[in-house]
Amino acid sequence: MNSGKSSVMNLLTQQETSIVDPTPGTTADTQIALQEIHGIGPVKLFDTAGLDETGKLGEKKRHKTLNDLKECDLVLLVIDPATRDIRTEQDVIEKARDLDKQILIVYNHFDPTPTAPIEEALDLLRFYKKIHIEANNVKYRAGLIDFILKNYTPKQDTTELLPFVRKDEYYVLIIPMDVETPPGRFLRPQAMVEEYITRHWAYPVSFRLDLGKARGAREQAEEENTRFQRFLKNFKKRPHTMITDSQAMDIMKDWCPPDIGLTTFSIVMINYFSRGRLHTFAAGVKALETVKSGDKVLIVEACNHSRIGEDIGTVQIPNHFAKHYPGVTIEHNFGREFQDNKQLEQYTLIIHCGGCMISAQKLQARLRDLETVGVPITNYGVLLSYLQGPATLERVLKPFSRITAVTE
Numbered sequence: 001m002n003s004g005k006s007s008v009m010n011l012l013t014q015q016e017t018s019i020v021d022p023t024p025g026t027t028a029d030t031q032i033a034l035q036e037i038h039g040i041g042p043v044k045l046f047d048t049a050g051l052d053e054t055g056k057l058g059e060k061k062r063h064k065t066l067n068d069l070k071e072c073d074l075v076l077l078v079i080d081p082a083t084r085d086i087r088t089e090q091d092v093i094e095k096a097r098d099l100d101k102q103i104l105i106v107y108n109h110f111d112p113t114p115t116a117p118i119e120e121a122l123d124l125l126r127f128y129k130k131i132h133i134e135a136n137n138v139k140y141r142a143g144l145i146d147f148i149l150k151n152y153t154p155k156q157d158t159t160e161l162l163p164f165v166r167k168d169e170y171y172v173l174i175i176p177m178d179v180e181t182p183p184g185r186f187l188r189p190q191a192m193v194e195e196y197i198t199r200h201w202a203y204p205v206s207f208r209l210d211l212g213k214a215r216g217a218r219e220q221a222e223e224e225n226t227r228f229q230r231f232l233k234n235f236k237k238r239p240h241t242m243i244t245d246s247q248a249m250d251i252m253k254d255w256c257p258p259d260i261g262l263t264t265f266s267i268v269m270i271n272y273f274s275r276g277r278l279h280t281f282a283a284g285v286k287a288l289e290t291v292k293s294g295d296k297v298l299i300v301e302a303c304n305h306s307r308i309g310e311d312i313g314t315v316q317i318p319n320h321f322a323k324h325y326p327g328v329t330i331e332h333n334f335g336r337e338f339q340d341n342k343q344l345e346q347y348t349l350i351i352h353c354g355g356c357m358i359s360a361q362k363l364q365a366r367l368r369d370l371e372t373v374g375v376p377i378t379n380y381g382v383l384l385s386y387l388q389g390p391a392t393l394e395r396v397l398k399p400f401s402r403i404t405a406v407t408e
């Protein structure tokens, strides 16, 4: 507390993003700012609460701050060099080292106290690059940014959204619009997929599937299938791959011809946001082979979209478990917060949505926690394909086969 983190935040963002006050513990919750830093690109800045506040509220703030630590790529540890009690600084450095985070030290001077006392007290500080600033003085801003640019090494992210897309090929997006579909726009996964295909000089073509009809009485299902076959006949060149809403897998596994690739939006998303770790989710689904009465399964959706009709997370998957895995308890987690490791230990399996509304860093922090406690995780697209049989699961993973083969 009171090392001047919020002043550093405001110095970087050049506005009053965070409230600055000498009262200890002023930052009650993490402040987030999005900013383009020339030389790095778009950056998300977290101004966290201090870790050294006591009491129940202090514990909550600490929990939040440690979650932010898990998700960040770079830790700017702001220290008042006049500090004498260095237990908190030591705690942060040790935790950040455990999580393999890059650390830079920002000495924020409130008065011209020499830095020797704290460096002598905390040997760990020797290992990190440091800068001395006065966060309340704007003249230090350029130097601080320059210091970050010089010393921060971004992790290389080479994960492609659709690694199978080739120039001049056609890709079909199967989009069953239902009551949950918002008017006026595609869902984020659909928009991202369409944009990626276009950007790579290939051709996205959408087919709106009437899922109710396709699953309906014979006559209706045939009518919808005929419309789909007509659609396919219009292609002079065969489409390369179809990307479908996962919930239509019961239909598309039969309708999509075997010479055309097939995968789902949810699989595309989870592979992308987990930085190519689809194999983790494919391996996790095998937990269903041993799940038994009395076990708990956690369904995780990373956003709070309106849940109406036959929602996958709250209706379709729970119904499937009630029918095929009696005695298994289903729990839910919606939104950006995630259980801590102690709570996660109670689950036999985690089933995660595509995760398109959280950052790759947040999803990776979740994977790291689950690895630590040894709880398997799978994903909607993987699960709904698995439920259609091993051949279907194999088929939807195939477009990513380089990833799954290399890493398994």
Ligand code: SF4
Pocket (backbone or CB within 6 Å): 188, 269, 301, 302, 303, 304, 305, 353, 354, 355, 356, 357, 358
């Ligand atoms: S975050 Fe998850 S539940 Fe929300 S829109 Fe994306 S995939 Fe769907």
